[in-house]
Amino acid sequence: xxxxxxxxxxxxxxxxxxxxxxxxxxxxxxxxxxxxxxxxxxxxxxxxxxxxxxxxxxxxxxxxxxxxxxxxxxxxxxxxxxxxxxxxxxxxxxxxxxxxxxxxxxxxxxxxxxxxxxxxxxxxxxxxxxxxxxxxxxxxxxxxxxxxxxxxxxxxxxxxxxxxxxxxxxxxxxxxxxxxxxxxxxxxxxxxxxxxxxxxxxxxxxxxxxxxxxxxxxxxxxxxxxxxxxxxxxxxxxxxxxxxxxxxxxxxxxxxxxxxxxxxxxxxxxxxxxxxxxxxxxxxxxxxxxxx
Numbered sequence: 519x520x521x522x523x524x525x526x527x528x529x530x531x532x533x534x535x536x537x538x539x540x541x542x543x544x545x546x547x548x549x550x551x552x553x554x555x556x557x558x559x560x561x562x563x564x565x566x567x568x569x570x571x572x573x574x575x576x577x578x579x580x581x582x583x584x585x586x587x588x589x590x591x592x593x594x595x596x597x598x599x600x601x602x603x604x605x606x607x608x609x610x611x612x613x614x615x616x617x618x619x620x621x622x623x624x625x626x627x628x629x630x631x632x633x634x635x636x637x638x639x640x641x642x643x644x645x646x647x648x649x650x651x652x653x654x655x656x657x658x659x660x661x662x663x664x665x666x667x668x669x670x671x672x673x674x675x676x677x678x679x680x681x682x683x684x685x686x687x688x689x690x691x692x693x694x695x696x697x698x699x700x701x702x703x704x705x706x707x708x709x710x711x712x713x714x715x716x717x718x719x720x721x722x723x724x725x726x727x728x729x730x731x732x733x734x735x736x737x738x739x740x741x742x743x744x745x746x747x748x749x750x751x752x753x754x755x756x757x758x759x760x761x762x763x764x765x766x767x768x769x770x771x772x773x774x775x776x777x778x779x780x781x782x783x784x785x786x787x788x789x790x791x792x793x794x795x796x797x798x799x800x801x802x803x804x805x806x807x808x809x810x
Contacts, residue, residue, distance in 0.1 A: 542593050543596075544587065545586075545618075547585045548614045548616050549586050549609065549612065549616070553573070553586075553611075558573075561603070565602060566590045566594070566596075567591055568590065571588050572587045575709065600618050600620070603618040604619060614771050636715060637688045638682055639716055641682075641683060641698075641711060641712065641713050642679065642711075643709045643711055644681075645707045646679050648679070659697075661685050664684040665684045666681065666682070667682045694713065695713045698713045699714065736784050738795065740752070740780060742780070742809055743779050743780070747804070749765040752765045760785050761790060762785060764784040765781065765783050766782045
C-alpha cells in the first residue's frame with residue numbers, strides 16, 4: 519500500500535520521485551540478428567516488469583548489431599534476470615550463449631513529458647542530409663512550428679540527425695508525436711523517425727543519478743592488459759588496493775584462448791574502488807604493454 523504523500527517529508531517525496539524515474543538497464547549480447555523486441559520480451563518478463571527493450575542497430579545500415587538493452591524498474595528484477603540468463607540460454611541462431619550483464623551506465627533515466635505546458639519535442643534518426651527547413655515543413659502539418667534546432671557535429675558541422683522542435687501549443691506537439699513517432703520514414707533513411715517529449719530536467723536527473731550510482735559503485739572497467747593475462751593475475755594486481763570480489767575478462771567468444779585485454783573488476787567497497795582508480799588509472803603499465 520502506497521503511503522499518503524501528506525505523511526512524507528519533502529525529502530521522502532523527492533526520493534520517491536527519483537526512484538520512479540530510474541530504470542536498471544541490462545546489456546544483452548549474442549542476440550540473433552533476426553530477433554525483435556517481441557521475441558526477447560517473453561524471455562525477460564519471467565523475472566520482472568520489463569519497462570523497455572531496445573535492439574541496437576547500426577547507424578548507417580539500420581541492421582541489428584546482435585545485442586540489445588533491457589530495462590527493469592528494480593535492481594532485484596535485473597539481478598534475477600542476470601542470474602538466470604547470463605551464459606545460461608543459447609538462443610537459436612546465435613554463435614554463443616547469451617550474455618546478460620549490467621550496461622556500463624546501468625542506471626537508466628527515462629525522459630518525462632516535462633512541465634504540464636511543455637510543447638517541445640525531441641526528434642532522432644533523421645537522415646543526415648535532411649535540413650531544418652524540411653523538418654519544419656514536416657512538423658508544420660500538425661500546427662505552428664515556433665523553432666527547430668537541428669544538432670550538428672562540432673568539428674565537421676555535419677547533422678547528427680536529431681534535435682528539438684517547439685510547437686506553438688501542447689496539443690499540436692501531442693498531435694505531431696502521435697502521428698510521427700516510429701511511423702514516419704524520411705527519404706534516405708532506413709529507420710523510422712523517433713519523436714518524444716523533450717524533458718528540460720533530463721540532464722539534471724541524469725547527473726543526480728550518476729552521483730547516486732557512484733556513491734555505491736564498486737565495479738570498474740580496466741583495459742590495456744596483455745591478451746594472455748588471466749583473471750588471477752588481474753586479481754593479484756587489484757588485491758593490493760582492497761578486497762576483490764570478482765574479475766571478468768572479456769573474450770571474443772566463450773572458451774576463447776585469449777582475452778580482449780579488458781574487462782570488469784568488482785571491489786569490496788566504493789572506497790576500495792576509488793583507491794584502485796587513484797593508484798592505477800594511467801599510472802600502472804602492465805608488463806609487456808607499452809602504455810598504462
